[in-house]
């Protein structure tokens with residue numbers, strides 16, 4: 148059994164824009180690690196974010212400072228948010244060329260990366276970038292993860308929570324596959340209190356496709372309204388960092404290589420200090436499985452180029 152490593156652990160965040168600074172703030176408030184390193188190739192923005200975060204650190208047990216790429220490569224958890232964000236109406240997939248180039252330069256700048264580090268991809272398209280980082284980081288695949296459909300699964304659970312009047316943590320439901328337009332909400336095996344989700348009276352007559360579409364398009368709505376999403380993903384990453392530092396082995400949908408589909412996709416995994424321990428594929432009906440297979444095919448095609 149591995150030791151958890153919260154005491155003395157370091158986390159690096161590459162990219163100090165809306166998402167990187169949100170993640171830093173959430174991790175600071177929850178004292179997830181003992182030291183946070185922040186890096187951005189825009190040195191002024193980076194210095195500004197760090198000075199601001201240092202003002203907030205009086206309520207935290209975490210110290211925060213600017214880190215060089217090489218220092219960040221030696222952190223226990225390395226979170227990559229560096230990358231272009233979607234413009235209103237733009238899909239995550241359309242970011243691929245710009246963000247592949249940025250990821251390549253970020254990985255090169257951090258080498259050699261600490262052999263026990265957990266590398267966490269946040270920048271989009273997250274499945275493709277996770278696949279790329281698994282190939283080029285030099286780390287074992289189990290230590291290279293993407294935030295995948297964790298945020299989408301939370302959005303799905305919140306949509307159900309509001310209808311069923313139960314807490315989101317009581318809704319055992321997953322969005323799997325793509326963190327993007329091809330994501331699949333697995334209705335068929337979702338449960339609440341051990342009872343199939345779809346058997347609840349409150350959900351009779353519910354248009355499942357409509358709810359799935361709203362969940363998948365929530366990011367577009369937020370981007371239309373405020374230009375970027377940041378708080379949801381910040382909470383997600385702080386929770387993942389806690390899972391890693393405390394070796395919680397919580398089952399969370401994340402981007403990882405899925406042998407069953409021969410592609411980097413997001414499926415529930417148990418996550419601990421050593422990264423991904425096991426993958427659990429939820430039961431899916433024919434329609435759900437076909438949609439996952441289509442998204443695996445699309446991801447494989449993009450990833451075969453590198």
Ligand SMILES: NC(=O)C1=CN([C@@H]2O[C@H](COP(=O)(O)OP(=O)(O)OC[C@H]3O[C@@H](n4cnc5c(N)ncnc54)[C@H](O)[C@@H]3O)[C@@H](O)[C@H]2O)C=CC1
Nearest residue numbers: 162164165166187188189229230231232269270271375380
């Ligand atoms: N996985 C998820 O659930 C989510 C992913 N995202 C993704 O996160 C990424 C970042 O989004 P925002 O923070 O809103 O964008 P942003 O534009 O606010 O920040 C990006 C930052 O990356 C920096 N950067 C670019 N290249 C760099 C390099 N080579 N080294 C260091 N820093 C570099 C930029 O200077 C900028 O400060 C986007 O790709 C976005 O789509 C956003 C929200 C949720």
Ligand SMILES: CC(=O)C(=O)O
Nearest residue numbers: 239271298366376380
């Ligand atoms: C932008 C993005 O990927 C999200 O909020 O889901």
